[in-house]
Amino acid sequence: MQDLLEYLGAIQPEVNKTLINEVSTLNTLVQPVATHILAAGGKRLRPLLAILFAKALGYDNKDIYPLACSVELLHSATLLHDDIIDDADLRRGMPAAHTLFGSTKTILAGDALLALANLIVSRYGNPKLTECISRAIIETATGEMAEIEYLRSTNHPQETYIDIIRGKTAWMIQASCQLGAIVAGADARQEQAACEFGMNLGIAFQIVDDALDFSPSAGAIGKPVAGDLREGKLTPPLHMYLATLQGEKRDKFLQKFADGSFTDAEVDAVAGEVRALGLDQATRDLADQYLEKAIDALQVFDNCREKTALNQTVDYVKNRSK
Amino acid sequence: MQDLLEYLGAIQPEVNKTLINEVSTLNTLVQPVATHILAAGGKRLRPLLAILFAKALGYDNKDIYPLACSVELLHSATLLHDDIIDDADLRRGMPAAHTLFGSTKTILAGDALLALANLIVSRYGNPKLTECISRAIIETATGEMAEIEYLRSTNHPQETYIDIIRGKTAWMIQASCQLGAIVAGADARQEQAACEFGMNLGIAFQIVDDALDFSPSAGAIGKPVAGDLREGKLTPPLHMYLATLQGEKRDKFLQKFADGSFTDAEVDAVAGEVRALGLDQATRDLADQYLEKAIDALQVFDNCREKTALNQTVDYVKNRSK
Numbered sequence: 001m002q003d004l005l006e007y008l009g010a011i012q013p014e015v016n017k018t019l020i021n022e023v024s025t026l027n028t029l030v031q032p033v034a035t036h037i038l039a040a041g042g043k044r045l046r047p048l049l050a051i052l053f054a055k056a057l058g059y060d061n062k063d064i065y066p067l068a069c070s071v072e073l074l075h076s077a078t079l080l081h082d083d084i085i086d087d088a089d090l091r092r093g094m095p096a097a098h099t100l101f102g103s104t105k106t107i108l109a110g111d112a113l114l115a116l117a118n119l120i121v122s123r124y125g126n127p128k129l130t131e132c133i134s135r136a137i138i139e140t141a142t143g144e145m146a147e148i149e150y151l152r153s154t155n156h157p158q159e160t161y162i163d164i165i166r167g168k169t170a171w172m173i174q175a176s177c178q179l180g181a182i183v184a185g186a187d188a189r190q191e192q193a194a195c196e197f198g199m200n201l202g203i204a205f206q207i208v209d210d211a212l213d214f215s216p217s218a219g220a221i222g223k224p225v226a227g228d229l230r231e232g233k234l235t236p237p238l239h240m241y242l243a244t245l246q247g248e249k250r251d252k253f254l255q256k257f258a259d260g261s262f263t264d265a266e267v268d269a270v271a272g273e274v275r276a277l278g279l280d281q282a283t284r285d286l287a288d289q290y291l292e293k294a295i296d297a298l299q300v301f302d303n304c305r306e307k308t309a310l311n312q313t314v315d316y317v318k319n320r321s322k
Numbered sequence: 323m324q325d326l327l328e329y330l331g332a333i334q335p336e337v338n339k340t341l342i343n344e345v346s347t348l349n350t351l352v353q354p355v356a357t358h359i360l361a362a363g364g365k366r367l368r369p370l371l372a373i374l375f376a377k378a379l380g381y382d383n384k385d386i387y388p389l390a391c392s393v394e395l396l397h398s399a400t401l402l403h404d405d406i407i408d409d410a411d412l413r414r415g416m417p418a419a420h421t422l423f424g425s426t427k428t429i430l431a432g433d434a435l436l437a438l439a440n441l442i443v444s445r446y447g448n449p450k451l452t453e454c455i456s457r458a459i460i461e462t463a464t465g466e467m468a469e470i471e472y473l474r475s476t477n478h479p480q481e482t483y484i485d486i487i488r489g490k491t492a493w494m495i496q497a498s499c500q501l502g503a504i505v506a507g508a509d510a511r512q513e514q515a516a517c518e519f520g521m522n523l524g525i526a527f528q529i530v531d532d533a534l535d536f537s538p539s540a541g542a543i544g545k546p547v548a549g550d551l552r553e554g555k556l557t558p559p560l561h562m563y564l565a566t567l568q569g570e571k572r573d574k575f576l577q578k579f580a581d582g583s584f585t586d587a588e589v590d591a592v593a594g595e596v597r598a599l600g601l602d603q604a605t606r607d608l609a610d611q612y613l614e615k616a617i618d619a620l621q622v623f624d625n626c627r628e629k630t631a632l633n634q635t636v637d638y639v640k641n642r643s644k
Contacts, residue, residue: 027467027468029467029468030463078433085429085430105467108466108467109467111403111459112460115460118459119453119460122456123453127452130443130449131444135437138434138438138441141434142348142434145426145427148427
């Protein structure tokens with residue numbers, strides 16, 4: 001992971017400076033909410049991907065930073081809206097913005113960040129970039145809606161779940177890669193490869209997240225263990241778990257999943273069974289299938305330090321434990 | 323108003339067709355919410371302004387329609403979010419979207435419409451257009467936040483109020499005019515004039531709205547009379563009313579305005595006094611000052627049917643009674 005870590009270390013200060021700089025152009029009323037969500041951290045994976053693809057294709061202009069940060073701002077905007085929707089108390093272990101600033105300011109700050117992302121991209125004067133980021137916002141919102149549509153449902157196939165996470169998580173990661181490729185003047189084949197890498201990495205990222213939801217360490221990062229079970233999201237570990245159930249036990253599970261009536265003790269018991277059956281690991285194996293596709297997509301690109309780092313982001317997603 | 327009415331009649335079917343067409347590209351999950359807010363109607367003032375400015379500058383391509391509709395979609399997105407923020411039950415006399423579809427879908431449909439507006443504009447391949455619409459979203463969200471910041475305050479000057487409505491209402495009307503001018507290839511002076519027209523028309527539009535809030539007919543369009551007094555917004559009629567108060571009556575008003583404790587009977591009494599003092603008319607006089615600036619801005623443009631219709635939109639804003 002040496003190349004990736006060096007890359008991250010090299011770009012993070014400039015990424016954070018750019019984020020602060022862009023947010024400072026917003027009205028002072030919006031800034032505290034925007035600053036709060038950005039200060040909560042995150043690895044800046046999205047800016048990193050944009051920069052890696054741009055550099056892999058020979059684009060070495062420092063003006064890449066605002067473009068790379070646009071997706072991080074977009075991502076922050078969706079987190080603000082999501083936390084209201086989920087009525088979440090915590091985000092990355094910190095109080096969720098709406099618990100500090102109220103729903104009103106949080107909705108509006110999200111809108112301002114969505115627009116700021118678009119405004120930044122428009123400065124590059126390339127309509128392909130604007131189209132890419134607008135499409136990502138639409139697909140993300142649609143994915144989130146689809147997720148809600150299927151809450152507490154156990155009748156849909158795993159493909160439906162994959163479609164949901166394509167929207168809610170993977171599109172924005174794809175957009176990061178695509179923006180980097182477009183700004184570097186990628187040809188159609190290279191741009192397509194960047195999209196395929198991003199989409200598959202994004203799907204895997206979410207699947208690993210769903211596996212981590214059953215990890216005993218989940219509580220340590222400010223999330224309740226098996227939050228997806230509580231919320232009625234049929235993620236891969238639960239889909240596989242359900243397939244192991246029969247008879248009365250299955251009927252009871254279906255009933256409680258449908259009406260959201262699991263007690264804390266029952267949630268812990270299911271989480272324990274999921275782990276005992278190795279279904280968190282089986283979920284990671286599912287993610288690996290998408291990570292292999294992501295690696296394949298990189299074949300189009302010439303060997304370079306950035307390609308090595310991109311391959312290492314795959315390892316990072318594969319191995320992450322929180 | 324003949325030219326304006328003919329114009330409206332001529333373009334409205336195509337505007338509505340375009341809106342339906344664009345919304346139909348959204349995922350089927352988002353469509354019912356988007357369709358609901360668009361079906362609630364409205365005069366399509368924003369698309370009209372974009373088309374009038376484009377045509378006044380000689381742009382007669384039918385591809386203007388999606389661009390003109392982008393601001394209407396944006397406007398609809400802000401209405402969806404606003405109704406959640408205000409916890410409004412009604413919008414244009416119909417049930418507000420969030421009361422039918424829930425806050426979650428309504429927030430996400432708003433996000434999707436914001437993004438759709440950007441996506442449509444990006445199709446024109448002109449970064450100036452994208453910058454215009456992104457800036458309008460940011461300024462609108464900022465204006466709405468500023469309005470909330472000054473709720474229940476009576477210490478701020480009228481200029482602060484004007485700054486608030488520049489953002490929350492006028493920027494998007496300005497953007498409609500500016501988009502039409504840009505797409506028609508306006509020179510800097512013409513584009514500036516279109517902006518000045520839109521900004522001043524937008525400010526006047528909101529001030530007239532604030533006067534209408536004290537009209538006895540407000541109830542007929544699904545709004546409570548003197549809603550601004552109930553919500554603690556120091557609009558011009560209330561600013562002027564406050565200036566007439568002295569002694570204990572003033573102290574009592576300030577107290578009740580600050581803590582939102584007016585009874586229905588007290589609200590009706592204040593509304594009656596506002597009307598008896600002619601302050602709703604004085605508010606309309608204030609709007610006239612901005613409408614005159616709007617008319618002045620049109621001097622830059624050659625006489626044509628569209629310029630006549632633009633002058634008539636000024637009359638429409640001046641005289642509207644609901």
